[in-house]
Amino acid sequence: MKRIIVIILLVIVVLFGAVLAIPVFFKQNILTTAKTTLNKQLNAEVEFADLKLSLFKNFPKVTVGLQSVLIKGKGEFAQDTLLNVPHIAATMNLSSLFSSSRSIEEIILEKPVLNLLIAESGNVNWDVAPASGSAKKKSAATANAQEFQLALESIEVNDARLIYNDELAKMYADLEDINLDISGEMFGNTTQLNIGGVVNDLTYRMEGVTYISNTSLDLRTLLDVDFETMLFSIVESELLVNRLPLELSGDFSVPNDTTFLNLQLKTIASDFENFLALVPKDYEAYLKHITTTGSATISGGISGYYIDEDYPKTDLQVKVVKGNFKYADMPEEIKNISAEMLIAKPQGALDLLKININKAHAEIRNNPVDLTLKISNPVSDLQFDGAFVGKINLDHLKDALPIDSVNISGIIDANLFAKGRYSDVEAEAYDKIKSDGVVLLNNFVYDSPDLTQQVIIPSGQLDFSPQHINLGNFLLKVGGSDFRLSGKVSNYLNYVMKDGTLKGNLQLNSNFVNLNELLRLQVVEEEPAQSSDPAVIGQEPETLAFDVPENIDITFRSTINRAVFNRIPITDIKGEVRAVNKKLILDGLDMNMLDGKMTLNGSYENTTQNQPLFDFGFDIAGFDIPTMYHTVAGFRKLIPGAGTSSGKLSTRLGMKGQLSPQLKLIAATTNGKGSFSTNNVEIKDSPMFNQLSGILKKEKLRNVTIGDFTANLTVEDGSILLRPFTTRVIGQETTIRGSLNAESLLDMRMDFNVQREMFGPDIQKILAVLPGNEKITMLPAGVLLKGPVGDAKVNLDLSATQKAVTDATKDDLKKSLDEIGKGLKKLFK
Structure with a gap:
């Protein structure tokens, strides 16, 4: 055992x-x-x-x-x-x-x-099949192929993606999240196969226009298969497009390189409610709690063969008759909905495809909307012929549809038609295009949670022609800002049909513009600020950086009477603002502000990090220093005592770099150069100059006058470098130089040549006892300022003073060394 x-x-x-x-x-x-x-x-x-x-x-x-x-x-x-x-x-x-023979079952x-x-x-x-070679190569390949045999009974595909990109025909299809299950004996001569497949997201584009997006397909079918003739016959089948059930019947075969198709498609039920299932799944929630009447059908088929660029005949019809739908909690209904659409193509190239919407009609409270559209030659040269006529009362529309996310009101009255070829649009041969119409806006109001202010159009008229859209009497209000626009927008057909560039030349007039409101117009969700300070934990930083749209080239010739930015009032703004390909360009923008004038040139372009690039040139004439102190916070930090001063500041400065999301300078990125000058500057009760009372008369330091000057500066990686320049401070010749780095640390030197009568009484007494002091009529003195802006430390450098006194009195010092020693001791203590 x-x-x-x-x-x-x-x-x-x-x-x-x-x-x-x-x-x-x-x-x-x-x-x-x-x-x-x-x-x-x-x-x-x-x-x-x-x-x-x-x-x-x-x-x-x-x-x-x-x-x-x-x-x-x-x-x-x-x-x-x-x-x-x-x-x-x-x-x-x-x-x-x-x-030696291996078979695969699943x-x-x-x-x-x-x-x-x-x-x-x-x-x-x-086309990965190898080029035909010698019989020997073919025989070897066949022998290798026979080493593997299929005894398949199941194929399972999970989370697949199929991309079809025809660069020649400008056609693109993307099928995402595909799940496929095929079961049955996939060997022998004949069999039956059960096929189940789901495509959760289908996108289809042609010539840059998206015709299908966010659409799902669900197929369940039973096929009779003849492997000898490669004939597949549909025994039973159901196709769901989004939630619309369709019946698919017929057969197809692939006996060689050519595929033969004979397929028919039709709706299982004709209720209008079923037709609404075609609405993309993202909007299915809007179809709850509705009642419908009317009928809708889809029917047609595909027959013929497919090989290379030769496609089978297609004939698909969509018809809606007397459709109505109403939400349970809405007072109005959308009624008399009707439509007839035909998608047809004979055997041959895709360019033979035609899409005809003979008439689409709907009404809300007796306000009708009608649409017709014909499209042909979609591959070679798209031809279009369409019209839209209707009057939409948005207040009535809100009573019929649950528009929860936005609040809109007003009336849109449109009468538009267009007919032509896309090649004429590209070539700007507008004389070959028939297009006309007008859109009238009356008391239009748009209020959205995504915006901080209402957008109101009291009145507006858009006149359409093939060449341009003419804006007439177009009034716009955004918060406290008002605008009147006039001018022309061109190339709009190319912009709409093939991502062309929308061009415009507009006159913008305004009585008042609140830039603070406009910069905060878009509500931006930000991540909470990271901080250890309990007072700011959870606060969100304010983002003022904004994007300029791409594919536009619009120039605004602006005349604005009044504007406000931060707390700065601005008047008489004139100049050009151009928005072109995600960049804002300012050209000779003149304005009055801070009791002076400024001309602004340059560009602004946002980045993906919301840190805009800028390249600006400033030409400032006569800004009032006390006005700047009381309205510009940054100036108060730079010159703390300027609030009680007087005088004018002018500058010419070119600067480029990056801004923060709050539109503040990122100092380390800033570079530039320029000059600045002053006029009639007088500084009163300055803490800095009060520290010079040891060498100058106190009464002279109460009101410090600074002579007019022009100084040159450069900006390198955020550090301001001030080149040496000479002026007069309290009537004394003074040379100034220094720098202000990116961390706002000041390092400045002022070298005075002080006349004797300007010295304070203490120094006068010391000088009086020095032998030969009558020779001293002027002495140099240095002042150093170092530290944070607004709190810099003031130190005296009297080394040059000591040398000047020594040189002036050296002959007489030999006669009375004791007196001189005592005097110098007191002077340079």
Whole structure:
């Protein structure tokens, strides 16, 4: 008995060891064979990072896993990835590992991305079949192919993505979050397959125009399959587009390079309520608690064949008759909804496609809106013919639709039509385009949680022609600011149809502009400020930086009577402001402010970090110093005692750098150069000059006059470097130089040449006892200012004074050394 137990244990150990060893023995063999076979049979580069075998997951079957599978093109597609699959799992019989013929029963693909590309050359990146070679090569490839056989019963695809980008036809489709499940015997001559698939997000664009977005597809179908003729017949099927149920029938076959299709599509039910299921899923919440009447149907089919650029015939009709819908808690309804749309194309190129909206109509309280549109030649040269006529009372619209996020009111009355070819739009051949119409706005009000102020248009008229939109009597109010706009906007067709640049030349007049309100117009959600100070924890920094829209080139010739920025009143603003391709350009913008004048030139452009780039030139004439002190906080910090002073300041300065999100200078980024000058400056009761009472008469320091001067400066990485200049302070010749660094630390020196009668009484007495003092009529004295702006320390440098006294009295000092020694001791103590 003991021997039998030992033998059984040995058998179990050997079998278990074999199970563990098989993945090791066969891994490299399968990995090498798979890579070699695929690269021989495909005109592409095939790579995968690793291969794993598991005998336990589906025992007695083997699970083979491939990691990071990549298929890259060659030639012009060498930089494009055709297929990227992070993980592929396949199930096969254990016996397949020991035979020359290996069969695969199940395949699972996780998060595959298939990128189909048609280049402008017309070549496609999925043509990976190798060029025909010798019969010997073909025979070898066939032999290799026969090493693998399919006995598939299941294919599962999870979270896939399919991208189709036709650069030649300017067509783009993106199918995201695809989940696919196929079951049935995928071998033999005939079979039935159960297919279930979901596409959670479908996007389709053509010529830069998005026709479908955020749309979901859900397909459940049973197929009869004849593998010999490659004929697939739909036994039963249901297709959900968003939530609209459609019936799909017919068949398709792929006997060779050509695909033959004979498919029909129709709505299962004709109620208008079902048709509303086409609304994208993001807006489904708005369709709750509504009642509907009327009918809506979709019908049509696809028949013919597809090969290369030859597409099958398409005939799809959409019809809505006497549709009405009403929200349960709304007093008004949208009624008499009708529409007829035809999407048709004969067998042939996609350029033969036509879309006709014969008439779309709706009413709210007897205010009708009508739309017609015809589109053809979408690939080669888009032709359009459309009209929109209607009067929309926004107060009535609010009574029919739950517009919770915004508050709007007023009347929009529109009568527009346009007909032409897109090539004429591009060529600006507006004489070949028929376009006319007018849009009238009356008491339009827009109030949104995203804005801090209401936007009001008391009246406005937009006249449309192929060349431009003419603005007439267009009044606009934003908070306390008012604007009157007139002028023309051009290239609007190109802007709307193909991301062209919207151009404009407008006259902007205003009685008052509150820049504080306008800079805070957009509500911006910010992350809480990080601070250890309990008083500011949880506060959000105010963001004033703003973006200039792209694809616009609009010039505003501005005349503004009054404006306010921070606490600074500004009057008589005139000049040009140009918004072009995300940049704001100021050209000769003149204004009166701070009892002086300023001309501003330069540019502003925001960044993704909300730290705008600026490059400004300032030409300031006659700013009043006490007015600056009382209205500009930064000036108060720079010159604390200027509030009781008088005089004018002028400057010419060019500066560039970056601003913070609060539109404050980021000092370390700032560079520039320029000059400044003063006129009739008098500084009263200055704490700094009061510290000079040791050498100058106190009464002279109460009202310090500074002679008119011009000084040059440079700004380097936020540090202001003041070049030496000479002026007169209290009538005394003074040379000034210094710097102010990016941390607002001041380092300045003033070298005085002081006339003898300006010395204080203490120094006069000391000088009086010095032999030869009558020779001293003027003495130099240095003053150093170092430290934070507004609290700099004042120190005297009398080394030059000592030398001047010594030089002037050295001959007489020999006669009375004792007196001189005592005098100097007191003077330079």
